[in-house]
Amino acid sequence: MNSLSLLVVGGGAAGFFAAIVAAEAGASVTLLERGREVLAKVQISGAGGAM
Numbered sequence: 001m002n003s004l005s006l007l008v009v010g011g012g013a014a015g016f017f018a019a020i021v022a023a024e025a026g027a028s029v030t031l032l033e034r035g036r037e038v039l040a041k042v043q044i045s046g047a048g049g050a051m
Helices: 013-024 040-044
Strands: 005-009 028-032
Touching (some): 005 013, 013 028
Parallel strands (some): 005 028
């Protein structure tokens, strides 16, 4: 059985969802974010509702 390890740098929307997709596909994923929380900008904008 092949295993895949993936390192995702950046916990913004793209990095976060790339990590989810990779994990769902069977990869072992590590997500690195320099800030205190992932998806910080999405949370600030009201989960995409800001215009």
